[in-house]
Amino acid sequence: MKQVHKSPLRSSGSLAHDADDxxxxxxxxxxxxxxTLGADTLDLEAxxxxxxxxxxxxxxxxxxxxxxxxxxxxxxxxxRLSATAGEPIGIxxxxxxxxxxxxxxxxxxxxxxxxxxxxxxxxxxxxRAVLTRIxxxxxxxLDSFRQPTQRxxxxxxxxxxxxxxxxxxxxxxxxxxxxxxxxxxxxxQDS
Numbered sequence: 733m734k735q736v737h738k739s740p741l742r743s744s745g746s747l748a749h750d751a752d753d754x755x756x757x758x759x760x761x762x763x764x765x766x767x768t769l770g771a772d773t774l775d776l777e778a779x780x781x782x783x784x785x786x787x788x789x790x791x792x793x794x795x796x797x798x799x800x801x802x803x804x805x806x807x808x809x810x811x812r813l814s815a816t817a818g819e820p821i822g823i824x825x826x827x828x829x830x831x832x833x834x835x836x837x838x839x840x841x842x843x844x845x846x847x848x849x850x851x852x853x854x855x856x857x858x859x860r861a862v863l864t865r866i867x868x869x870x871x872x873x874l875d876s877f878r879q880p881t882q883r884x885x886x887x888x889x890x891x892x893x894x895x896x897x898x899x900x901x902x903x904x905x906x907x908x909x910x911x912x913x914x915x916x917x918x919x920x921q922d923s
Contacts, residue, residue: 810849
């Protein structure tokens, strides 16, 4: 099963075209066919392809961010904080919009604060709470990412039409919606 979790490009070294001229990974298909005991593998192959695409983009983002002295997670925090128009945001809210745990955000904010890219400020409505906002240095650092990020994503999606990108976004978010429905159902079962 270990082979299933690798990127298709890394697992087999080459992709193939099926009868409909759509790409697939023969090694993933083979592993999935064995796993399902010969049953249909399309949904499992699709899940593997989504994971592989995610990992490919994250490798590119990590490489670009690390080349500028940030992790991709720290870059995400700066991007989210820059969208608040200078208004501070709580760690829990920041974690929610970034889709990660508050503990993860706290560590990233600690690093960003140490580097002078974000600052913690007191919550004017709750003495116990601390909010976070981007600093001018953080905005400057973020500005240095803008064009390289846009060029990298243009290269990754080279040859995609606007309609294909819209469909890809839509289908990806449908996966997110389905996962959220499953998660809510499982939480109800647990309670």
